[in-house]
Amino acid sequence: MNLALAPETLARWQFGITTVYHFLFVPLTISLAALTAGLQTAWVRTDKEKYLRATKFWGKLFLINIAMGVVTGIVQEFQFGMNWSDYSRFVGDIFGAPLAFEALIAFFFESTFIGLWIFGWDKLPKKIHLACIWMVSIGTILSAYFILAANSWMQHPVGYRINKAKGRAELTDFWAVLTQNTTLSQVFHTLSAAFLTGGAFMVGIAAFHLARKKHVTTMKTSLRLGLVTVVIAGLLTAVSGDVLGKVMFKQQPMKMAAAEALWDGQKPAPFSVFAYGDVEKGHNSVAIEIPGLLSFLANDDFSSYVPGINDVNKAEQQKFGPGDYRPNIPVTFWGFRWMIGFGMASFAIGLAGLWLTRKKFMLPQHLRVGEDEVPHLVLLRNKALDPQLTKWSWRIAVWTLAFPLIANSWGWIFTEMGRQPWVVYGVLQTRHAVSPGVSQGEVITSMTVFTLLYAILAVVEVKLLAKYVKAGPPELTEADLNPPTKLGGDVRDADKPMAFSY
């Protein structure tokens, strides 16, 4: 059989396509739920209309986005059984539990309270309505936690034993699965990256309007919230990335050696900025390096030893038997860099934005602006940027929107491809995980169908987002400003139209 069409290859492509696509929506859902909830809280507490307008605006974009997150998530729940039945049989005893927890605890939460939030504007008193979006937010975070616990178990299996008679892995300690350091650092890293994504989304869209001097009051508030989110989340993403990296150096030295294209162990080991090499022969022909940095990243010590790809490969051959235990090195190497590069670029832009749009700190009187004016972009003490630079600054701010999305995708591609040839590290290889009974034709059919459908939906979704972004925050109505005080809303006027309907 042609290797490119081997069942394992096809199933992996399908998993990659559906999962990366799904994960475009997930981080936005997680962060926009919380940010929208934050804005609505500000409205409930201060009664300022700009917060309500911002809530409605970002809430709508959040809903357009979560719809895609939900429907593409359905596939995730079933494709383990469809394409990876041997995986499901082998690890279901362990891996199924967090998935079931996720559905029972998180999905019900999200889906029920999102319905209440969407349709509840004229049915629920202000504070209960606000509680609903917070429930959605808690649901998204719980969901992330359980699914990352499941994924962490694939990265670093704990709390299990192999039952030879049944030919499967069995759970012995669920608490270990939920609280091992891989889980905790992955949750930390993924959630901070999610907020970096949502913050950048806000910055980009607010910048789009501010550059055109439209919807200034609401968008200024949004820009500030977005920038602060980007900076805090960006910092936490870097910190958690470092923590997760150190965990991975211990648990999956191969992944980290591949991420650095470090072929042979070194003491001290350099960080590779750029490398080009020969995978077959196992060395780099070109490399630009920062001495000692990798040792520090791995062990907090600039002079420590870090094992290389060839060393780990030999060690694994001794442990698991003959074979090639190296992942795809170029993808792992570049995936790691694109993840960090794009993520940190948005962090840097956030930091610059926060400085450029500062309100008072080191800002002379004549450059300060009123509530409804677009801020001047001030780099040095006394002078605003010239019009050309200002235009470019806003433009770059709009682009920032895409950076964390790219970083997230590469982050997952890196962490999943860097674990190969294992599906569960050290326990089960990916080629032993596919469905033996599913034909090549069936996988090709489903992959084609999902890819086409997802492509069409991407066009629909982006166009819809663009439409609502351009439209800006809605004008508030009487009903918006006078939310019900009783559960179930106003029942005296039986024919009163619903505040929201499909």
Add this chain to the structure above:
Amino acid sequence: MELHDVWFVLIAVLWTGYFFLEGFDFGVGILTKLLARNRPEKRVLINTIGPVWDGNEVWLLTAGGATFAAFPEWYATLFSGFYLPLLVILVCLIVRGVAFEYRAKRPEENWQRNWETAIFWSSLIPAFLWGVAFGNIVRGVKIDRNLEYVGGVGDLLNPYALLGGLVTLTLFTFHGAVFTALKTVGDIRERARKLALRLGLLTAVVALAFLLWTQADTGNGRSLVALVVAVLALVAALVANQAGREGWSFALSGVTIVAAVAMLFLSLFPNVMPSTLNADWSLTVTNASSSPYTLKIMTWCAGIATPIVLLYQGWTYWVFRKRIGTQHLAEAAH
């Protein structure tokens, strides 16, 4: 009763919850073509399930996830075996979810019409295919000694399973009509009741045929009781519908679904997916289930979470209890 038996019951409960809840929202989706006379009426129908369809669908995800955790072998054999029908269902559920959320987001008539067409088909097709799938599960399929499904797609389209598909299709449509009568005001409510009578009679014919066939093939004493309850509840639902007792009628069509699903699971037990090739190769609650430790944790989780879910989902239905008609739908804000 051992834990894997408890989980057999819990999986049955999750599927029952799914069919009870998404059953009527599939039905409402189908009625957008059968009952609505114009586009405002279609909108009324869609909005009767607007706040709840998403929560209803999670019962399916939970049934899937719980099957994975409690019966990994069942999950693996079922979803890799029923690959293409499941693919069709997934595509429908994807399109359907997006259709509900996006239809009203643009004012253009073409846009809205396309999504309405999508809602009809993506409700009708899964409503039929779930019956086909369960027909096959109960009847048994070609499973080899490795617990792998070795039949083809054609094997799944046998007369018994297709009849099962007709049962879920008609039953869900009936359930949806009764729900519509309960949730709407005006002309559409009256017509929903009239249509419910005809749909109910049709359902009675196909369901009785299918359930008797099941009883004859794989039934036992307990499944016979469930069969009788299902049939009596359906008749009572029709009587209540004729008497204009819409709440009762809906509750009773719900009981029909509960009893019918119960009957299927009772005739299945202790198998979860019988093999037609060799009885020794059947998937059972024993050979398909997880370890006692996993089942114990899952039992705790389900035991605590499920009642809470029922509480807040129930509360949602109470919040949105008001009937709606065309007068309640303002020009949607775009």
